[in-house]
Amino acid sequence: MEFTVEAAADVLADRTRILIFTGAGISTESGIPDFRSPGGLWTRLNPDDFTLSRYLSDPEVRARSWAARFPRLYGDSTPNAAHYAVVDLWKAGRMVGCVTQNIDGLHQEAGLPLDLVAELHGNADGIACVDCGAPADIHEVEARYSGGDHDPRCLHCGGILKTTVVFFEEMLPGGPIEQAQTWIGEADAVISIGSSLSVFPAAYIPLEVAGRGHPMVIINKGPTEYDNRARVRIRGMAGTILPELVTALVS
Numbered sequence: 001m002e003f004t005v006e007a008a009a010d011v012l013a014d015r016t017r018i019l020i021f022t023g024a025g026i027s028t029e030s031g032i033p034d035f036r037s038p039g040g041l042w043t044r045l046n047p048d049d050f051t052l053s054r055y056l057s058d059p060e061v062r063a064r065s066w067a068a069r070f071p072r073l074y075g076d077s078t079p080n081a082a083h084y085a086v087v088d089l090w091k092a093g094r095m096v097g098c099v100t101q102n103i104d105g106l107h108q109e110a111g112l113p114l115d116l117v118a119e120l121h122g123n124a125d126g127i128a129c130v131d132c133g134a135p136a137d138i139h140e141v142e143a144r145y146s147g148g149d150h151d152p153r154c155l156h157c158g159g160i161l162k163t164t165v166v167f168f169e170e171m172l173p174g175g176p177i178e179q180a181q182t183w184i185g186e187a188d189a190v191i192s193i194g195s196s197l198s199v200f201p202a203a204y205i206p207l208e209v210a211g212r213g214h215p216m217v218i219i220n221k222g223p224t225e226y227d228n229r230a231r232v233r234i235r236g237m238a239g240t241i242l243p244e245l246v247t248a249l250v251s
């Protein structure tokens, strides 16, 4: 196995339908903490509060969830060089789609069209009614919360509102999963960026592309569960390596 950007560019040289798969590691350089490491979100928040059954049954849990969300979790974060490199790959006509485990919306903010991003774990700025499914505007809900309503309800049916971020015990959203399946069928290569490939079912997505005989390139700070399945893996920061790789591919 090779470990250089040149080696990665080599195995992807003639690939025009690359699937991009991203995890928390692509956003750490945007100042977004991951969930598990020291200083990560789980040192500030109680994971039990993000269990679907507890959220639905206890208004106190919902109040704590909204308290953690307002002010907006990622309001000040901006995309980094890795997010922009993904956009460059798309503009060069080499990308089939981007499947992300992240909830920060930074791929779209960098300029990737909405229909090219499948958010497997939801979006921190998305809110919907768990009963009727109607979306709610985060600013409107925040205004109600700030006004003292700590269990804001759906304006259409009075149902419980919840972030679209996928909670423990919750199924992954059907739309993004279907989109990812379509792209898996179309892809001729996959680049996994900033994911330890340890969270399932999300990690099946790059592995399935690799399982079809297409090259998988892994870019991650540390080892991943499936380094042995990668044609090339590169250890390091996504914001440095991915722009170099994309430049090598599109120039």
Ligand SMILES: [Zn+2]
Pocket (backbone or CB within 6 Å): 129, 130, 131, 132, 133, 134, 154, 155, 156, 157, 158, 159
């Ligand atoms: Zn509703």
